[in-house]
Amino acid sequence: MENARSTYALLDQYEHRLKAVAGLLNVTENTLRNYLAESGIKVKRANADNPKSPAIRLFDLPKIFEFADYRRRKNSRGTEGKRPVVVAVEIIKGGTAKTTTTGELAVQLQLFGLKVLAIDLDIQANLTHILGYEADLSVEEAEKFGVSHAAIVTGTFATLCKPLLDRRRAVSVDAETLLKRPFGPFGPALIPSDTFFGDLEIAIATTQGPRELTFQKFFRESQEGRIPGLNVGDYDVVIMDCPPHVSFVATNAIAAADIIIAPVRMEAFSVKGLSKLITEIETLREAYPNNVRQPELVILPAYYSINLTRNARMQDKLSQYPGCVAPTLISQSEEFPKSLESYLPLTLTKPRCEAVKQYQAFADFMYKKIRERAKSQKTEGTLL
Numbered sequence: 311m312e313n314a315r316s317t318y319a320l321l322d323q324y325e326h327r328l329k330a331v332a333g334l335l336n337v338t339e340n341t342l343r344n345y346l347a348e349s350g351i352k353v354k355r356a357n358a359d360n361p362k363s364p365a366i367r368l369f370d371l372p373k374i375f376e377f378a379d380y381r382r383r384k385n386s387r388g389t390e391g392k393r394p395v396v397v398a399v400e401i402i403k404g405g406t407a408k409t410t411t412t413g414e415l416a417v418q419l420q421l422f423g424l425k426v427l428a429i430d431l432d433i434q435a436n437l438t439h440i441l442g443y444e445a446d447l448s449v450e451e452a453e454k455f456g457v458s459h460a461a462i463v464t465g466t467f468a469t470l471c472k473p474l475l476d477r478r479r480a481v482s483v484d485a486e487t488l489l490k491r492p493f494g495p496f497g498p499a500l501i502p503s504d505t506f507f508g509d510l511e512i513a514i515a516t517t518q519g520p521r522e523l524t525f526q527k528f529f530r531e532s533q534e535g536r537i538p539g540l541n542v543g544d545y546d547v548v549i550m551d552c553p554p555h556v557s558f559v560a561t562n563a564i565a566a567a568d569i570i571i572a573p574v575r576m577e578a579f580s581v582k583g584l585s586k587l588i589t590e591i592e593t594l595r596e597a598y599p600n601n602v603r604q605p606e607l608v609i610l611p612a613y614y615s616i617n618l619t620r621n622a623r624m625q626d627k628l629s630q631y632p633g634c635v636a637p638t639l640i641s642q643s644e645e646f647p648k649s650l651e652s653y654l655p656l657t658l659t660k661p662r663c664e665a666v667k668q669y670q671a672f673a674d675f676m677y678k679k680i681r682e683r684a685k686s687q688k689t690e691g692t693l694l
């Protein structure tokens with residue numbers, strides 16, 4: 311199919327000007343102009359077709375990631391760790407902005423200069439959607455919507471993990487065939503999800519041995535070159551979007567995580583989900599004292615509204631977790647559900663809006679934390 315889009319995302323509808331792109335990269339406009347001059351990366355001019363219009367530069371989304379990559383190499387902004395820092399976005403409560411946080415952060419951390427692998431661990435496949443793909447789409451449907459075969463989800467993390475659980479029937483799939491790069495080679499990579507993802511839960515539940523350590527084993531084997539088409543050592547950070555309920559998948563993600571981000575909605579039920587999460591971590595550590603490290607917990611207050619009394623009550627509840635609450639918060643904003651319509655994270659559709667600035671402040675905090683973590687892992691020299 312000619313000119314078919316390779317994702318569902320309306321990529322060609324979004325081009326940003328120099329000021330917005332400098333903001334996304336967190337550099338001054340002059341610095342970005344210098345990158346433009348030195349790097350030789352070509353950027354479109356708005357007046358290419360109409361010489362009478364002003365010569366404004368327009369950066370398409372893949373191009374913005376290309377500049378982030380240029381800056382990464384120029385300023386050594388990666389982690390150079392021996393293995394990626396593993397982040398799970400998790401809380402045992404539905405609808406708290408887990409997926410939104412994973413999607414915005416995956417994009418923002420890549421813009422900050424990290425190589426990001428995002429993994430959708432939820433059968434709802436919402437992260438897959440935010441990053442541009444419709445799960446469970448047939449070839450015929452894809453053609454009808456004007457998207458190419460590249461937009462089809464052909465496998466998930468379950469596809470990659472299942473052979474590890476049953477060596478006898480193992481037919482390993484080349485991970486490269488199912489990995490998605492929605493914003494081109496310089497953007498974050500995604501292992502998508504679809505409705506067959508539930509198979510993984512059953513496969514883990516019925517396996518022999520330490521079931522909760524399957525993901526750890528997967529990451530270790532991947533780094534040792536034993537997972538065809540995927541070496542997690544090529545990435546600075548792996549970020550996993552977890553399902554909202556207790557499951558082997560969620561427990562496995564916790565057991566593999568160096569850092570757990572728990573977005574909490576500013577309401578009482580969310581805080582209950584937090585205490586369930588902490589119990590879950592403790593239970594795991596008791597069961598596997600030699601294999602599961604204490605992950606660092608980062609609580610992110612989300613859906614922050616101007617209801618001052620409720621905020622004060624919630625701040626009070628969160629003060630039970632000293633040192634764990636992120637120094638930034640995310641306000642309630644209708645822009646998030648709106649951006650879903652274009653199958654893109656808000657960071658890329660409205661880079662200058664307040665909610666994006668808030669996620670950028672959080673990404674800056676996480677970027678520093680991930681680099682510190684990678685440095686200490688380097689001296690420890692540990693594998694998972």
Ligand SMILES: Nc1ncnc2c1ncn2[C@@H]1O[C@H](COP(=O)(O)OP(=O)(O)OP(=O)(O)O)[C@@H](O)[C@H]1O
Nearest residue numbers: 404405406407408409410554613641642643646647
């Ligand atoms: N700060 C916010 N303000 C308003 N709406 C938001 C905000 N963050 C996320 N949303 C919207 O809330 C809905 C749920 O968010 P999201 O899917 O990220 O939650 P979740 O924790 O992943 O849910 P689930 O438990 O079902 O996986 C989405 O429609 C999303 O666009």
Ligand SMILES: [Mg+2]
Nearest residue numbers: 408409432436
């Ligand atoms: Mg979700």
